[in-house]
Amino acid sequence: MADEAEGPGRTAGQHATPRSARTAQRRRAVLEAGLAVFSERGFHKASLSEIADRAGMTHAGVLHHFGSKEQLLIDVLRFRDGSGVDGDAGTRPLPEGxxxxxxxxxxxxxxxxxxxxxxxxxxxxxxxxxxxxxxxxxxxxxxxxxxxxxxxxxxxxxxxxxxxxxxxxxxxxxxxxxxxxxxxxxxxxxxxxxxxxxxxxxxxxxxxxxxxxxxxxxx
Amino acid sequence: MADEAEGPGRTAGQHATPRSARTAQRRRAVLEAGLAVFSERGFHKASLSEIADRAGMTHAGVLHHFGSKEQLLIDVLRFRDGSGVDGDAGTRPLPEGxxxxxxxxxxxxxxxxxxxxxxxxxxxxxxxxxxxxxxxxxxxxxxxxxxxxxxxxxxxxxxxxxxxxxxxxxxxxxxxxxxxxxxxxxxxxxxxxxxxxxxxxxxxxxxxxxxxxxxxxxx
DNA sequence: CAACACTTACTTTCTTGTAAGTAAGTTACT
DNA sequence: AGTAACTTACTTACAAGAAAGTAAGTGTTG
Missing domain, CATH: 1.10.357 (Tetracycline Repressor; domain 2)
Incomplete structure (x- = not known):
């Protein structure tokens, strides 16, 4: 199971580009699981373990990537919103007028x-x-x-x-x-x-x- | 013989209220504390201990009155809304038309x-x-x-x-x-x-x- | 080899809920 | 009126679990 990239290196501002496409992919899986669980349970009732399960790792693995539950929430919101802390996301700017x-x-x-x-x-x-x-x-x-x-x-x-x-x-x-x-x-x-x-x-x-x-x- | 004219004395007895009225008063204190804490923290993050503290009892005391955290929430909502599970509450019906x-x-x-x-x-x-x-x-x-x-x-x-x-x-x-x-x-x-x-x-x-x-x- | 991406194991802290005890109050009965 | 039987309103103590976060170790990979 190798690297079929969907865009390995990205311009990520001041944040270093992820090492491999696989890493970006795993992070993305966590973000998606996070969105799902936060939406089903709200922030306080959501647990890192459930998010981790759905992303196929342990809760400590999630913390390795995002540092804390709060940071994960913020990254999830930005991910879904578009501003794409990570690789991408649908990021279409709103039309005006x-x-x-x-x-x-x-x-x-x-x-x-x-x-x-x-x-x-x-x-x-x-x-x-x-x-x-x-x-x-x-x-x-x-x-x-x-x-x-x-x-x-x-x-x-x-x-x-x-x-x-x-x-x-x-x-x-x-x-x-x-x-x-x-x-x-x-x-x-x-x-x-x-x-x-x-x-x-x-x-x-x-x-x-x-x-x-x-x-x-x-x- | 407790002077029944003025109600049962507690050690620090000061209320001219019969026991049932005092109970209603304590329940009300819990409902008000519950409203405050639920509103500050939301349901999931609110804790029975904090509610109990504010009402001047232990969390087990709160459970004695309301059975469970969920039931307390429901009673708090109805209390504030008016339908008055308890003795009173400002129950003004909405005007119509x-x-x-x-x-x-x-x-x-x-x-x-x-x-x-x-x-x-x-x-x-x-x-x-x-x-x-x-x-x-x-x-x-x-x-x-x-x-x-x-x-x-x-x-x-x-x-x-x-x-x-x-x-x-x-x-x-x-x-x-x-x-x-x-x-x-x-x-x-x-x-x-x-x-x-x-x-x-x-x-x-x-x-x-x-x-x-x-x-x-x-x- | 060194950084990375994790895992396992553990600590700390909180949580609701239960159990059991106690001191009052209430009721029933004489 | 007095007392026994019972209920109410709590308390303390505990059970049982979940939670986030940490530390340290392991295997992979560039």
Whole structure:
């Protein structure tokens, strides 16, 4: 069983490139197992042993690669998110402007097909609110960044200014709506139509912003 | 003969309360400690010992009253919610119809003053999504009930029918928005104005429903 | 050979839950 | 009213297990 590489050496910033493709592959297996277990159990109830089992090693082996459970969580989130501490991951940058809004509805639709990832982000985001949670910075920064790009997108498509409080509130609401829908959907998938509801929210908010807004643009 | 007029004296007896009342009081202390600790740590990371400490007894004492950690959680939720397993609790039934919508914004405003309770419900609701979580039924039923009353309220104030998918989606969105805003607010209180955003959401959704809706009303 | 990728074994710390004891309070009966 | 029988509200002590993390060893590989 040799090295059929999928990209052995990578530009990994300041971190040294992994020695072999096999090592990268094992790390990746741990990250995937971590995502699965964190999403099924949440951070606190997840155990390194279960993650290690699924990745085919012992919990000490996991610690060898990631140092601590907290660091593993952070690496798992970045791995899934895209920024790819490791070799790669789907890393597509978000579209900007109006395209972002359509992209969101699409993404929500895709998400109904992978409850695992949805659950991981939902549970971990809420959990991160707890004092001294290791993923707190990650989720706070993520939310702030999303609010920014969403405010820009909403502003663009309604002729408003991205700095207006109402626009920023709307941006927060879009994220909030998506997060909250996920909770309800995970609890009761048949009662909640995530993509349809997301579209409704976007339409309602953009209509409201457009109607109430553009100072000189409307004429 | 214990002067029955003033109740049974303990060594340091000071209460004019009969034994059963004192017991209820101790149980209540545990419920309040439980709410605090569950909200600070989440269910899994909360420990009976810490709850017991705050209530002034040992963890075995807590188990004497509530049987198990899971049962304690459920009793805490019901206690805070109102249904009052115990003697009391503020059990005010939700207003109905349009009044509910105003009530929501008010409640959100009040909530900014008590992050503890907000955090408890936010974190536990998201956590309940995990397999075999003890509060899963509680939160699923709660969400379903809220969607019903909200759909009715939205229908009433927009001339729509509470059974229409769009109205039900809007109801789910209101809950989702509130839940999601709480997460963002807990992570970054200065960046998120919960009450203002909540009002915006309600306005945007009711306008959208009213505009798009009443089959015979529009002309 | 030396670094790496692990494993086994162990330590420490916590966890919930149980068992059994005790000091009060309550009830039943005379 | 007095007392015995019982219940309640706890406590201390323990059981049994899981958890993360450490240390040290082993085999592979570049």
């Amino acid at each position: 109006e395209a972002l809004l359509n992209h969101l509805v699409e993404t929500v639709g895709e998400n109904t097909a992978r409850p695992g990832v949805v659950q991981a982000f939902t549970v971990l985001a809420a959990e991160s609110v707890l004092e001294a949670h290791p993923a707190q910075d990650y989720f706070r920064d993520r939310a702030a960044g999303l609010r920014d790009v969403l405010a820009a997108a909403l502003a663009e498509s309604t002729g408003r200014d991205a700095g207006e409080p109402e626009v920023r509130d709307a941006a927060a609401l879009v994220i909030a709506g998506m997060d909250g829908l996920q909770i309800q959907w995970l609890l009761d998938p048949e009662e909640v139509a995530m993509p349809r509801a997301t579209r409704l929210m976007l339409e309602a908010l953009t209509q409201r912003l457009a109607q109430n807004g553009p100072p000189g643009t409307t004429g | 349009e009044a509910l919508l105003n009530h929501l914004v008010e409640t959100v405003g009040e909530n900014t003053a008590r992050p503890g309770v907000v955090q408890a419900f936010t974190v536990l609701a998201a956590e309940s999504v995990l397999e075999a979580h003890p509060a899963q039924d509680y939160f699923r039923d709660r969400a379903a009930g809220l969607r019903d009353v909200l759909a009715a309220a939205l229908a009433e104030s927009t001339g729509r029918d509470a059974g229409e998918p769009e109205v039900r989606d809007a109801a789910a969105l209101v809950i989702a928005g509130m839940d999601g805003l709480q997460i963002q607010w807990l992570l970054d209180p200065e960046e998120v104005a919960m009450p203002r955003a909540t009002r915006l959401m309600l306005e945007a959704l009711t306008q959208r429903l009213a505009q798009n809706g009443p089959p015979g009303t529009t002309g």
